[in-house]
Amino acid sequence: MQGKTLILGVIGADVHAVGNKILYHAFRQAGFEVVNLGVMVSQEEFIEAAIETAASVIIVASLYGHGELDCRGMREKCQEAGLADILLYVGGNIVVGKQPFEEVEQRFSEMGFDRVFPPGTLPDAVINALEEDLQP
Amino acid sequence: MSLVLLIDFGSTYTKVTAVDRKARALLGTAAAYTTVATDINEGLEKALADLQAMLPATVDLKNIQRFACSSAAGGLRMVTSGLVPALTAEAARLASLGAGAKVVKVFSYELTEEDIEEIDSLRPDIFLLTGGTDGGNKACSLHNAAMLARCKSEFPILIAGNRSCAKECEALLAGREIYRCENVMPRMNQLNIEPVQNKIREIFLHKIIRAKGLSQARELISGILMPTPAALMAAMELLAKGTASQEGLGDLMAVDLGGATTDVYSMAQGLPQSEDTVMKGLPEPYAKRTVEGDIGMRYSAGGILAAAGADKLAALSGLSPGEVEELVEYVTSHTDVLPQSPESDPRLGPLDFALAAAAVETAVTRHAGSLEQIYTPMGLSYIQTGKDLRDIKQLVATGGAIIHTENTAAIINRALYSRDNPFSLKPKKVNVFIDRRYILAAMGLLADKDPDCALAIMREELEFHGA
Numbered sequence: 001m002q003g004k005t006l007i008l009g010v011i012g013a014d015v016h017a018v019g020n021k022i023l024y025h026a027f028r029q030a031g032f033e034v035v036n037l038g039v040m041v042s043q044e045e046f047i048e049a050a051i052e053t054a055a056s057v058i059i060v061a062s063l064y065g066h067g068e069l070d071c072r073g074m075r076e077k078c079q080e081a082g083l084a085d086i087l088l089y090v091g092g093n094i095v096v097g098k099q100p101f102e103e104v105e106q107r108f109s110e111m112g113f114d115r116v117f118p119p120g121t122l123p124d125a126v127i128n129a130l131e132e133d134l135q136p
Numbered sequence: 137m138s139l140v141l142l143i144d145f146g147s148t149y150t151k152v153t154a155v156d157r158k159a160r161a162l163l164g165t166a167a168a169y170t171t172v173a174t175d176i177n178e179g180l181e182k183a184l185a186d187l188q189a190m191l192p193a194t195v196d197l198k199n200i201q202r203f204a205c206s207s208a209a210g211g212l213r214m215v216t217s218g219l220v221p222a223l224t225a226e227a228a229r230l231a232s233l234g235a236g237a238k239v240v241k242v243f244s245y246e247l248t249e250e251d252i253e254e255i256d257s258l259r260p261d262i263f264l265l266t267g268g269t270d271g272g273n274k275a276c277s278l279h280n281a282a283m284l285a286r287c288k289s290e291f292p293i294l295i296a297g298n299r300s301c302a303k304e305c306e307a308l309l310a311g312r313e314i315y316r317c318e319n320v321m322p323r324m325n326q327l328n329i330e331p332v333q334n335k336i337r338e339i340f341l342h343k344i345i346r347a348k349g350l351s352q353a354r355e356l357i358s359g360i361l362m363p364t365p366a367a368l369m370a371a372m373e374l375l376a377k378g379t380a381s382q383e384g385l386g387d388l389m390a391v392d393l394g395g396a397t398t399d400v401y402s403m404a405q406g407l408p409q410s411e412d413t414v415m416k417g418l419p420e421p422y423a424k425r426t427v428e429g430d431i432g433m434r435y436s437a438g439g440i441l442a443a444a445g446a447d448k449l450a451a452l453s454g455l456s457p458g459e460v461e462e463l464v465e466y467v468t469s470h471t472d473v474l475p476q477s478p479e480s481d482p483r484l485g486p487l488d489f490a491l492a493a494a495a496v497e498t499a500v501t502r503h504a505g506s507l508e509q510i511y512t513p514m515g516l517s518y519i520q521t522g523k524d525l526r527d528i529k530q531l532v533a534t535g536g537a538i539i540h541t542e543n544t545a546a547i548i549n550r551a552l553y554s555r556d557n558p559f560s561l562k563p564k565k566v567n568v569f570i571d572r573r574y575i576l577a578a579m580g581l582l583a584d585k586d587p588d589c590a591l592a593i594m595r596e597e598l599e600f601h602g603a
């Protein structure tokens with residue numbers, strides 16, 4: 001996956017910074033070009049970074065429980081910005097408390113996310129998914 | 137020979153400054169009308185004759201080294217294009233302003249047919265084409281290069297976008313005058329403005345001077361080195377940072393309040409001051425310049441009124457809102473009136489005070505960064521965009537309008553940080569220095585050659601005007 005660009009960041013007003021750093025290093029080690037926007041990233045910042053860098057994937061993290069609100073409308077904004085085909089991943093603790101993951105996955109899929117990861121997902125699982133999805 | 141002559145070709149005046157480098161002393165300054173339309177040498181010679189008359193006969197201005205800067209004939213007019221407005225388009229704009237250009241238009245995304253017509257009618261001195269990080273988006277730069285190739289007018293084009301497609305852009309623009317340098321934003325949120333600024337200066341030196349009829353004066357001059365705002369920028373950077381042997385003033389801000397525009401410079405990193413503040417947007421250059429085209433004491437007095445409102449100008453001046461509106465209209469059409477002259481309307485003094493305070497406030501507010509409050513589940517957090525300038529302690533005031541006005545410190549102080557607008561990160565308390573003799577551009581020119589001399593003169597000449 002040499003040379004593919006990923007945009008990484010923690011969405012909304014979320015300040016959980018530790019997992020973000022771990023993911024950044026793991027993705028870089030796997031050979032990706034990673035643009036890490038850090039914490040408190042708005043949808044617009046993700047999208048603008050993806051436009052300038054011609055990124056293949058936007059990886060959205062949300063840890064504090066408000067992921068669903070923060071992610072709403074993101075796919076539509078991507079379409080508007082000319083990024084209709086960009087891959088959108090989301091993971092972390094994307095909803096409040098413990099909810100059946102199938103339902104959560106369903107809701108985020110309907111919002112246009114290509115991959116939805118359950119809490120505690122390790123970076124390797126994301127890297128495997130990327131390798132699969134970015135097959136030429 | 138330790139004498140140097142520094143020349144500033146302005147749009148209305150040519151200013152000359154003589155310096156004795158060995159003594160690190162200013163010998164004298166003089167000014168005369170600039171006459172670019174006819175022959176620029178006339179203004180220069182008149183100013184030189186005036187200056188010579190002030191100096192002892194032992195000082196001969198004829199055969200000494202001369203350096204010049206210029207903002208004549210509209211200054212260095214640039215048009216820029218980038219991809220995303222807040223990213224490469226902003227980086228291109230910042231780089232051009234920092235190089236001393238007057239940015240007449242900023243385009244983002246793909247240029248259209250109408251845009252090309254507009255560019256043709258704007259006839260920029262330089263077009264700066266950017267877009268995409270290195271290895272990132274190519275489509276935008278390629279599209280825009282292909283569109284620019286269709287322009288009817290001729291102007292140099294500087295390519296400073298995604299390096300992966302710079303060569304293709306060049307090919308699309310074959311037959312035109314093209315220059316290339318490193319990407320202005322090589323990676324996401326990484327500004328790389330110096331290569332662009334060096335190239336702009338190079339093009340300015342080689343091409344623009346000739347096009348603007350300034351080369352007639354060239355034989356007399358060792359070099360027109362830069363646009364005047366770039367000289368001011370150099371002076372401010374030197375004054376802030378100092379040299380190996382002389383201390384600078386530290387972080388500072390400068391305001392150049394003119395009749396038509398107001399320029400603000402800041403020499404400061406401006407990073408967030410507290411831990412609950414996250415910085416967003418493009419990183420800010422240490423040396424930053426902004427230009428407010430709608431804010432000025434005469435031609436753009438209407439812009440001040442629009443930005444501040446008649447009530448505010450009335451409160452600042454003690455006049456009624458109606459009087460303010462009437463007088464603003466008057467000064468806009470009588471751009472050379474001065475409140476000092478005895479035949480002037482006595483209300484002009486208070487009006488100019490209010491105009492200057494509101495102009496500085498508007499321009500400094502637009503230049504400074506701001507905070508946005510974010511309510512998070514954990515409490516309040518802040519997002520900062522732009523520079524936090526609250527801790528700046530020194531402010532330099534220049535420009536005819538401000539240096540001729542009395543009570544400059546009071547004007548400046550009304551324009552600083554205020555509790556009414558606590559999220560605008562303007563300086564809280566500053567020492568005000570006034571460029572009473574108009575030497576800053578000259579010292580910026582000298583800064584290249586002899587920074588110690590330029591700094592010593594600035595420290596001597598800038599008039600401390602209270603805190």
Ligand code: B12
Nearest residue numbers: 014015016017018019061065091092093096097117512513
């Ligand atoms: C440290 C911490 C904080 C610190 C954060 C400091 C900082 N700047 O980083 C502080 C005190 C500020 C904080 C505040 C809050 N926190 Co907190 N915090 C934690 C804590 C204890 C550890 C987080 C951590 O760093 N873990 C270590 C890293 C390595 O793990 P990680 O973040 O989970 O990331 C890994 C995986 O999740 C995954 N991952 C992460 N992102 C992504 C993205 C994708 C796409 C994928 C596939 C995987 C993935 O990979 C990472 C590496 O393995 C957790 C509890 C816990 N044990 O997880 C709560 C926790 C995350 N916080 C929680 C909450 C509720 C809050 C607050 C809202 C209020 C509060 N109760 O304190 C505020 C929100 C503040 C804000 N605006 O964001 C909840 C979230 C509950 C939910 N989602 O339903 C948690 C789970 C605690 C809990 N059980 O209640 N918090």
